[in-house]
Amino acid sequence: MTVNLTSTQILAGVGVLLIALAVWRFGARKARRAADAARASARVVSLAGRVLFTGAAFVGVQWLVITHPGNPTLLLVVLGVPDLIAAHVLTRALTVTSLDTTRRGGGRR
Known part of the structure; x- marks a missing residue:
């Protein structure tokens, strides 16, 4: 059996095939973006739940x-510990200690 194709048919x-590949890659990128947004x-x-x-x-506990x-000492501890925790969290969140950048490839440049 012999197949005779013209150059137009081959092109x-x-x-x-190129269009199918492009559509597949576009779908994969779109799915990756959707997964990142969901995460x-x-x-x-x-x-928020935590x-x-x-x-x-x-x-x-405070109530x-x-x-x-x-026991006034217990009262001061129960009212003071959440304030200390909140102060620690806010201080860490609002303090910039380093410039966190990620490089692709993992090598030195």
């Missing part, structure tokens, strides 16, 4: 100590 076939939003939701849970735990008075 058309190569063109179709970023999941991080925000996860962080912040709400920790805040509720602090409020619960318990305030409603059952008797």
